[in-house]
Amino acid sequence: MSAPKTETIEADVLVIGGGTGGPMAAIRAKEANPALRVVLLEKANVKRSGAISMGMDGLNNAVIPGYATPEQYVKEITIANDGIVHQKALMAYANGSFDMIRYLDKLDVKFEKDGAGDYAVRKVHHMGTYVLPMPQGHHVKKVLYRQLRRLRIGVINRYMATRLLTTADGRVGGAIGVNTRTSEFLVVRAKTVILACGAAGRLGLPASGYLFGTYENAANCGDGHAMAYHAGAELANLECYQINPLIKDYNGPSCAYVTGPFGGYTANNKGQRFIECDYWSGQMMLEFWRELQGGNGPVFLNMTHLAPETVGEIETILHSNERPSRGRFHAGRGTDYRNKMVEMHISEIGFCAGHSASGVWVDELARTSIPGLYAAGDMASVPHNYMLGAFVNGAIAGEQAAAFCADIDLPDADADAIAAEQDRVLAPTRREDGLSPYEVEYKTRRLVNDYLAPPKITAKMRLAQERFAEIREDMDHLVARDPHELMRALEAQSILDCADMAAAASLFRTESRWGFYHYRVDHPDTDNANWFRHTMLYKDANGAMAHRTRPIDPYVVPVDATEMTAYQSLRIAPIAQAAE
Amino acid sequence: MPLAAHATSVPVIVDDAKCIAAKGCTVCVDVCPLDVLAIDLVKGAAYMKYDECWYCMPCEVDCPTGAVTVNIPYLLR
Numbered sequence: 001m002s003a004p005k006t007e008t009i010e011a012d013v014l015v016i017g018g019g020t021g022g023p024m025a026a027i028r029a030k031e032a033n034p035a036l037r038v039v040l041l042e043k044a045n046v047k048r049s050g051a052i053s054m055g056m057d058g059l060n061n062a063v064i065p066g067y068a069t070p071e072q073y074v075k076e077i078t079i080a081n082d083g084i085v086h087q088k089a090l091m092a093y094a095n096g097s098f099d100m101i102r103y104l105d106k107l108d109v110k111f112e113k114d115g116a117g118d119y120a121v122r123k124v125h126h127m128g129t130y131v132l133p134m135p136q137g138h139h140v141k142k143v144l145y146r147q148l149r150r151l152r153i154g155v156i157n158r159y160m161a162t163r164l165l166t167t168a169d170g171r172v173g174g175a176i177g178v179n180t181r182t183s184e185f186l187v188v189r190a191k192t193v194i195l196a197c198g199a200a201g202r203l204g205l206p207a208s209g210y211l212f213g214t215y216e217n218a219a220n221c222g223d224g225h226a227m228a229y230h231a232g233a234e235l236a237n238l239e240c241y242q243i244n245p246l247i248k249d250y251n252g253p254s255c256a257y258v259t260g261p262f263g264g265y266t267a268n269n270k271g272q273r274f275i276e277c278d279y280w281s282g283q284m285m286l287e288f289w290r291e292l293q294g295g296n297g298p299v300f301l302n303m304t305h306l307a308p309e310t311v312g313e314i315e316t317i318l319h320s321n322e323r324p325s326r327g328r329f330h331a332g333r334g335t336d337y338r339n340k341m342v343e344m345h346i347s348e349i350g351f352c353a354g355h356s357a358s359g360v361w362v363d364e365l366a367r368t369s370i371p372g373l374y375a376a377g378d379m380a381s382v383p384h385n386y387m388l389g390a391f392v393n394g395a396i397a398g399e400q401a402a403a404f405c406a407d408i409d410l411p412d413a414d415a416d417a418i419a420a421e422q423d424r425v426l427a428p429t430r431r432e433d434g435l436s437p438y439e440v441e442y443k444t445r446r447l448v449n450d451y452l453a454p455p456k457i458t459a460k461m462r463l464a465q466e467r468f469a470e471i472r473e474d475m476d477h478l479v480a481r482d483p484h485e486l487m488r489a490l491e492a493q494s495i496l497d498c499a500d501m502a503a504a505a506s507l508f509r510t511e512s513r514w515g516f517y518h519y520r521v522d523h524p525d526t527d528n529a530n531w532f533r534h535t536m537l538y539k540d541a542n543g544a545m546a547h548r549t550r551p552i553d554p555y556v557v558p559v560d561a562t563e564m565t566a567y568q569s570l571r572i573a574p575i576a577q578a579a580e
Numbered sequence: 581m582p583l584a585a586h587a588t589s590v591p592v593i594v595d596d597a598k599c600i601a602a603k604g605c606t607v608c609v610d611v612c613p614l615d616v617l618a619i620d621l622v623k624g625a626a627y628m629k630y631d632e633c634w635y636c637m638p639c640e641v642d643c644p645t646g647a648v649t650v651n652i653p654y655l656l657r
Contacts (some may be wrong), residue, residue: 048611048638
C-alpha cells in the first residue's frame with residue numbers, strides 16, 4: 001500500500017472552522033500580529049459555511065449601554081442556566097459585546113437603528129433587554145469574507161480536520177485534515193489551534209427522518225467535539241442538551257425572537273398563551289413539552305392578530321435571512337401568517353453552546369484544558385452565546401493564541417500518529433462492500449431519539465450505550481465509494497462519539513437541571529448539595545470515557561437566592577389565563 | 581454486504597438552459613455547505629449529486645444567472 005498523498009504546512013495559528021467564530025478568531029489573531037502565519041481550515045467553503053450561512057436576523061444577546069449592563073446580562077444568563085456557569089467567561093463576553101457590535105458596524109454589518117442613529121434594541125428575555133434586529137443581516141458572511149481577504153489570511157476550503165496533533169508534553173501541535181473531494185491529506189503543524197467547528201447538530205434524528213433536515217447547518221455534526229475529546233480536552237455539561245422549539249418538519253426557527261417584539265407569541269391549540277417568555281431556555285422547553293403532553297398541543301407561533309403591514313415586515317425579515325426557505329415551506333402548506341398559526345414542535349437533541357450551555361470547556365480567555373488549544377462559538381462551553389458570542393469569544397481566542405505562540409517553537413509532528421490517523425481515515429475506502437455511512441448514521445441518530453431524548457430514563461440510556469457499542473464495532477465495516485462518502489463516513493464516527501458522550505454525561509449527573517434539557521425521571525429533583533457543579537467529560541489514560549466534577553468558580557456578579565428562581569416560573573398562572 | 585442502488589428525489593433543480601457551467605462557472609458547487617452539487621461535464625450544467633440538502637439557499641441566491649431553485653426536500657414538505 002503506497003503512502004497517501006500528503007502535504008505538510010506550518011502555521012502559528014491554525015483555526016479550524018470558517019463559520020462565525022473561526023473567521024473572527026483568524027481576523028483578530030492577524031490584526032494582533034500581522035507577521036503571524038494564520039491558517040483558516042474549513043470543511044466547506046468559508047463564503048457560505050457554518051450556522052450563519054445565509055446570515056442572521058438579529059443579535060440575541062447584545063449588551064448595549066443604555067439598555068443593559070454586563071452585570072445584568074451575566075446575572076440573567078446565570079439564572080437561565082440554573083447557576084451552572086463560569087461567570088468570568090460570561091463577563092468576558094458581556095464586556096466585549098458592545099465593542100464587537102461597533103467593530104462589525106465598522107465592517108459594514110447592518111444593525112437596526114432608530115431615527116437618531118442609536119441601536120434599536122428589543123426585549124425578548126425574561127428579565128433584560130438584549131435583542132438587536134438585523135433586517136439586512138443576510139450579508140454577514142460576505143462582510144467576514146471581505147475582511148479575511150483584506151488581511152490576507154490563508155483560507156483552505158474543503159479540508160475536513162479529522163484529528164488534532166498533540167505533543168509528548170501535552171501541548172497541541174496542529175491538526176491533520178483530509179480533502180473532501182480528493183481524499184488527499186493536509187498536515188498543519190501549528191503552535192496554536194483554535195477549534196470553531198460549530199454545534200453537534202446531527203445528533204438526534206429530525207422527526208421528518210431526513211438526515212440533513214436539522215436545525216443547525218448539517219455540516220456541523222460534532223467533528224470539533226470529537227477531535228477535542230480524542231486529543232484529551234475536557235468537555236463540560238454535555239447533558240445540558242440543545243433542544244429547540246421549531247417549525248414542525250421544516251425544523252428551523254419560527255422565529256419568536258423576531259416576531260415577539262412585533263407582538264407574535266407562542267400559543268397552544270386554543271390560541272392561548274401558556275408561557276410568559278419565549279426566550280429559549282430549558283425551563284421554557286419544559287413548559288412547551290408539558291403543553292404537548294397535556295393535550296393542549298400542537299403548540300403554535302401566533303401572528304394572526306397582527307396588522308397586515310406588521311406581518312409584511314416580519315415576512316421580509318424571516319424570508320430573506322438565516323433560513324430564507326421557510327417562506328417557501330409555508331407557501332407549500334398554505335400557511336399565511338395573517339390567518340394561520342405556524343405549527344411548532346420540539347426538536348431532536350444536539351450539543352450547542354449557542355443556545356444551551358455544553359461544549360468543550362473554555363475559560364474566560366477561550367482556553368481549553370490543553371495548552372495552546374482554544375475553542376469558540378457553538379462548540380465551546382460559554383452558555384447561550386449565539387452569533388455575537390461566537391464573534392466575541394472567537395476574537396478572544398484569536399488574540400490569546402496570537403500572544404501564546406509568540407514565545408514557543410513549532411512542535412515536531414509525530415509521524416507515527418499521522419500514519420495511524422491516515423489509516424483510520426482511509427479504512428472505509430479500502431473495503432469493497434459493507435455498511436454505507438448513511439445507514440450507520442441513521443441508526444445511531446434514531447437510537448439517540450429512542451433512548452437519549454428527555455425525559456431521560458436511566459434504563460433507556462444504558463440500553464443506548466449497549467447499542468452504541470455494537471455500532472462502534474460496525475464502524476469496521478464502513479464503506480466509502482468516493483471522497484464525499486468518506487467525509488460522511490468520518491462524520492458518522494464523530495456523531496457516534498457525540499452520542500456516547502451524550503449518554504455518559506447524562507448518566508453521570510444524577511439529578512434534574514436546566515428544565516427539559518436534563519430532566520431525569522429517576523432523579524427528578526435538582527440537587528444543589530451534590531450537583532451545583534460543572535460535569536467534565538474526558539478521555540482517560542486508558543482511552544476510556546471518564547468524568548469528574550468541577551466546582552463553580554466564585555461568582556463575579558452575586559445572584560440573590562430569591563432571584564435564582566426567576567426562570568422556574570415561566571408558566572402563565574391558570575387564574576391569569578382564565579381572566580384573558 | 582453488497583450495497584443497493586436506491587433512487588431518491590432531489591430538492592435542488594438546475595435549469596440547464598440558464599446554467600453557465602460550460603463557461604467555467606462553479607458558484608453553486610463552491611458555496612454549498614454540504615458539497616452536494618456537482619458539474620455534469622457532458623451536459624455542461626450543474627446538478628444535485630447527493631440528496632443531502634439543508635435547503636439553505638446560497639446555491640440559488642449566489643447563482644449569477646438564476647438557474648438554481650431550492651425546493652423543500654419531499655420528506656419535510
